[in-house]
Amino acid sequence: MTKILAIESSCDETSAAIIDDGRVLSNLIANQTIHAEYGGVVPELASRAHQENIVPVTQAALTRAGLTLQDIDGIAVTTGPGLMGALLVGVSFAKSLAYSLSIPLIEVHHMQAHILAHFAEPPFPSFPFICLTVSGGHTQLVLVRDYLDMEIIGQTLDDAVGEAFDKGGKILGLGYPAGPQIDKLAALGSPSIPFAEPRIPGHDFSFSGFKTSVLYHIQRQVAQDPDYIKNNLANLCASIQDTLIRILIKKLNAAALEYNVTEIAIAGGVAANSGLRSAIQDLGYKNQWNTYIPRMEYCTDNAAMIGVAGYYKYLKGEFSSLSITPQPRLVF
Ligand code: KG4
Ligand code: ZN
Numbered sequence: 054m055t056k057i058l059a060i061e062s063s064c065d066e067t068s069a070a071i072i073d074d075g076r077v078l079s080n081l082i083a084n085q086t087i088h089a090e091y092g093g094v095v096p097e098l099a100s101r102a103h104q105e106n107i108v109p110v111t112q113a114a115l116t117r118a119g120l121t122l123q124d125i126d127g128i129a130v131t132t133g134p135g136l137m138g139a140l141l142v143g144v145s146f147a148k149s150l151a152y153s154l155s156i157p158l159i160e161v162h163h164m165q166a167h168i169l170a171h172f173a174e175p176p177f178p179s180f181p182f183i184c185l186t187v188s189g190g191h192t193q194l195v196l197v198r199d200y201l202d203m204e205i206i207g208q209t210l211d212d213a214v215g216e217a218f219d220k221g222g223k224i225l226g227l228g229y230p231a232g233p234q235i236d237k238l239a240a241l242g243s244p245s246i247p248f249a250e251p252r253i254p255g256h257d258f259s260f261s262g263f264k265t266s267v268l269y270h271i272q273r274q275v276a277q278d279p280d281y282i283k284n285n286l287a288n289l290c291a292s293i294q295d296t297l298i299r300i301l302i303k304k305l306n307a308a309a310l311e312y313n314v315t316e317i318a319i320a321g322g323v324a325a326n327s328g329l330r331s332a333i334q335d336l337g338y339k340n341q342w343n344t345y346i347p348r349m350e351y352c353t354d355n356a357a358m359i360g361v362a363g364y365y366k367y368l369k370g371e372f373s374s375l376s377i378t379p380q381p382r383l384v385f
Contacts, residue, residue, distance in 0.1 A: 059161075061130075062140060070360045078118035099138065130359065133162065134191075170357070194206050196312060205385070215232060225286065233325070241290075242286070242289070246289060260297075260300070263297070298328050302329075319333050
C-alpha cells in the first residue's frame, strides 16, 4: 500500500491530504477568510496564512487518517501554477519533509490535479475523456488520454470564467469571491437580460467582452434608476450565470463532437456552480454521453487531488529533485 502525503498552497487555501493507493484517507482544508475584505486574494497575506496553517493542517490530515509521518511513502506538492509566495510555503515544507524522512518528493501541476480529482472516488471516467477545467485563473478544454497524458485543446484568450463570475459580481456590489453568491441568487431569478457572447473560432474562449457588456448595461440602467441593481439582483445574477454557462457548454459540446469523445467531465472551482452542473448533465443526457462531476469538496482547491496526481506519478517513478522551485506560470 502506497501512502502519499499531499500539500496544496497555490492560492488562498492551505490543504493537506493522505492518499492510500489512490483512495482518500483524509483531506483537510484551511480557508483564508482574510481576503474577503480586500475584494480579492492579497498574495502577501496568503503566504503568511499558509505559514501559520501548514503544520496544523498537515498534523490534522495525519491524525484523521490514523497515521504518523513514518507511515508515509512519498510527499506530493503543488509547484504551479499559482502565487509565488504561496507556492513557496508548500514547496519548502514538502521538500524539508521529504529530505528528513528520506522519501520521494513528487511535484504536481495544479491544473492536472484538478482533472485527476475525478479519480478521488468512483465513478471514474474512461480514457479518453474531455475535461472542461474552470477556475479563478483558468478556463481550459483538455483531452485526457491517460492519467498523465493530457493535451490542452482550447483555452481562454483573456479572463478565466471564474474571474468573469467574480468581476460580474463585483459590478453588482457583491463581495469576493462572487461566484458562489451569484450561484445562490441566480436560483431566485430568471435569465432575462441578454449579455454579450463572444464569437471566437475553434475551441478557445474569451470573457472580456462579456464583462464589458455587464458593465455598460449596469451603467446605462443605473443612470435611469439608482435602485436598478437592488431591484433586479436575482435576474442579473441569473443572466450572468446563464450567459457564462451557455458559452462554456457550446464549446464543450463542439470539442466532444470534433474529437469523437463520449465521456465529458468538469473540474475546478467553477464546477461547483449548480447551473453548470445541471447543464453538463443535460448535455450528456441529450447526446447519450457519460458525464462526470466531482463532489464539491474536490472541485475547489484541495490537497486530495494533489495526492491522487502524486500517486499516479509515484507509480511511474516520476520523482523530483530537492532543488525544485515553484513555477507560478507552469504550463503542461
Ligand atoms: O479552483 P478554484 O478554487 O481556485 C483557483 O482559481 O485555482 O476556483 C475559484 C473560482 C472563483 O473564481 C470562484 O468565484 C469560483 O471558483 N466559484 C464559483 C462557485 N464556487 C466557486 N463560481 C460560480 N459558482 C460557484 N458555485
Ligand atoms: Zn484551483
